[in-house]
Amino acid sequence: MDVTAWGLDLRDTPYRLSDFGNKFTAVGCxxxxxxxxxxxxxxxxxxxCQADDLVGLTDGVCSGIGCCQTAIPKGLQYYQVTFDSGFNTTEIYNMSRCSYAALVEASSFNFSANYSTSSAFNDYFGGQAPLLMDWAIGNETCEVAREKSNHTCISRNSECVNSHNGPGYICNCSKGFHGNPYLKPEDPDSCQDIDECKEPNKYPCYGKCRNKYGGYHCTCPFGTRGNAYSGPCDRGLAIGICASLLVALTSLLGIEWIKYKQRIKRQDIMRKRGEYFHLHGGQLLTDMMSIENNISFKLYDRDEIELATKGFDKTSIIGEGGQGTVFKGYNLDQVNNLVAIKKCKGFDENSRTEFTQELLILSRVNHENIVKLIGCCLQFEVPVLVYEFVPNKTLHYLIHSQNDPSIRTLEIRLKVAAESAEAFSYLHSLDHPILHGDVKSMNILLSNNFIAKISDFGCSKIRAADGHDDVVKGTIGYLDPEYLLKFELTDKSDVYSFGVVLLELLTRRTPLSKQKVSLASVFQEAMKEGQFLELIDTEILHEDNMRLINDLARLACQCLAMTSESRPTMSMIAEELRRIEKQVQHHRGVLTSISSLSLSASSATDVSEHFTGDTNDYDSHRRVAAMSIEFAR
Structure with missing residues (x-):
């Protein structure tokens, strides 16, 4: 693969790349x-993009198929474009020969369908795509610059404004003045008073206008009254009385109009509730429930859900995943005083039959390691699902935030991993297999005595015949590379994501570092070199555990195999984890309550980095590998 890498350097100049007007843009298949x-x-x-996608490419749409765009950070004065060698056009040379990437002014870029399969993008801009520049003076804030002798806002009626894009500042004339704020006060072109009375179109006055320094006065003539800034002055008392009567009449009509609009709005809300209920397959679900006599699954009314979530108040949010936002619900009914209410992201109205069947199947799912689906509400724009509430923390919190090693032993980690694998195996083994699609440590809840509970499923469809998705779903760092390329979600996609969770349990490192380094890639590289023990969490790294750690590491790498055919099934993973768990020789005894997880997290922990500790060996294994990057659609 031939690569032409280039960059743009504006350092030591007052210019910087506009974060508001530019987008980082890539074109190719x-x-x-x-x-x-x-x-x-x-x-x-x-x-x-695949061969089938080329027919559906649309001019003006840059959303991940053939073209992608993303925002840039503030304050950039230098950047360089590179391509990942794992993504190249060698195998699709006849369809798409080249890939392009550049920082482009968003308003001037309009994607064309032939950009992905030809050199049209490069030819159109002549190899130099336009971009937008900002500028600012120095690297100091206004507060610091004012104290120095070289402050450039020297006009008498000027003011300093901090740059919105990186350090530095610019100067403006104060309100009521115009001119050049960088010139000395005695210069006639510096900030001078505006005579607003001479520019009535820009500064309206419906009465007598009188200029003042930095502004103007506008008053009604003698014998009239009103606000001359906003409208004509009233002439006399009679006109005032008529105006008062008119205002009163208008107010009465306005009140009646408001009441009328409120009635129309209420009727519209009721109509939309019915439309949403029908659109989401509510009648079909009701009929199915009647046939199966499923009395445990409940259909909730919209008012009940809004009351329980306080109108989906942001303070009630307890989690956000790839498939929806989860709110804490209070007093939903007498049985379920505290529940988790999940508002799904989007809904495919063409799949309402599959969705209603899935709800019924999920309502019958009865596994101690899976959060119970209690009911749903289909009167919103998107389906709203109601689950049992698990009051304690997540596996992610146990691994990365809490600071008590005694409740993070190898035995506890293996217990949680084994129970989670059994839950996923159960979902995969149903007559209509359920694929989670967003397996991660944040979606594994921990109940009392560290019992694992799988959550954040139910908004995705049951596996279809073709298993094809048009939009990539999931969480960055956990995504199956094969799924990212083929858009086909399988049970082995869940297996790959679970392999990343096993690495978190082994290393206490997050799936991606601040530098976007993939934990899966680093660990697999270390396994090849026989140096993976340097990445293992020191809390569990001692001689008695070496054979168990080796077995667990091999199992994780099997889950992370690049091809799905090479990965084990969830049932095989669960069986192997139970075998490893039985061999643990240390830290046995009665497990403490999960309430111990309420201990405050160490203030020194930075969960956005892989791990807080000795990272010299870890850094030696860094490789720039293909990242699971979530599509912004």
Whole structure:
């Protein structure tokens, strides 16, 4: 693969790249492009397309198929474009020969369908795409600059404004003045008073106008009254009385109009409730429930859900995942005083039959390691699902935030992993297999005595015959590379994501570091070199555990195999984890209550980095690998 890498350097100049007007843009059918600053990845995006996608490419749509765009950080004065070698056009040379990436002014870029399969993008801009520049003076704030002798806002009626894009400042004339704020006060072109009375179109006055320094007065003539700034002055008492009567009549009509609109609004809300209920397959679900006599699953009214979530108040949010936002619900009914209410992201109205069947299947799911689906509400724009509430923390919190090693032993980690694998195996083994699609440590809840509970499922469809998705769903760092390329979600996609969770349990590192380094890639590289023990969490790394750690590491790498056919099934993973768990020789005894997880997290922990500790060995294994980058659609 031939690559032409380039960059733009504006350092030591007052200019910087506009974060508001520019977008990092990549074009191609096998393209993963990064925007680097000082050798570090700051952002990137992926554009893919298959032969079938070329027919559906649409001019003006840059959403991940053939073209992608992403925002850039503030204050950039230098950047370099690089391409990931794992994404290249070698195998699709006849369809798409080249990939392109550049920082482009968003308003001037209009994607054309032939950009992905030809050199039209490069030819159109002549190899130099336009971009937007900002500028500012120095690197100091206004507060610091005013104290120095070289402050440039020297006009008497000027003011300093901090730059909105990085450090520095600019100067403006104060309100009521115009001119050049950088000139000395004695210069006639510096900020001078505006005579607003001479510009009535710009500064309206319906009465007598009198200029003043930095503004103007506008008053009604003698014998009239009113606000001359906003409208004509009233002439006399009679006109005032008529105006008062008119205002009173208008107010009465306005009140009646408001009441009428409120009635129309209430009727519209009721109509929309019925439309949403029908659109989401509510009648079909009701009929199915009647046939199956399923009395445990409940259909809730919209008012009940809004009351329980306080109108979906942001303070009630307890989690956000790839498939929806979860709110804490209070006093939904006498049985369920505290529930988790999940508002799904989007709904495919063409799949309402599959969705209603899935709800019934999920309502019958009865597994101690799966959060119970209690009911739903289909009177909103998107389906709202009601689950049992698990009051304690997540596996992510146990691994990365709480600071008591005694409740993070190898035995506890294996117990949680085994129970989670059994839950996923149960979902995969149903007559109509259920694929989770967003397996991660945040979606594994921990109940009392560290009992694992799988959550955040139910908004995705049951596996269809073709298993094809048009939009990539999931969480960055956990996504199956094969799914990212083929858009086909399988049970082995869940297996890959679970392999990343096993690495978190082994290393106490997050799936992606601040530098977007993939934990899966680093660990697999270390396994090849026989140095993976340098990445293992020191809390569990001692001689008695070496064989168990080796077995668990091998199992994780099997889950992370690049091809789905090479990965084990969830049932095989669960069986192997139970076998490893039985061999643990230390830290046995009665497990403490999960309430111990309420201990405050260490203030020194930075969960956005992989791990707080000795990272010299970890850094030695870093590789720039293909990242799971979530599509912004």
């Amino acid at each position: 096998e393209t993963l492009a990064y925007l680097e600053v000082d050798g570090k990845l700051t952002t990137g995006c992926v554009a893919t």
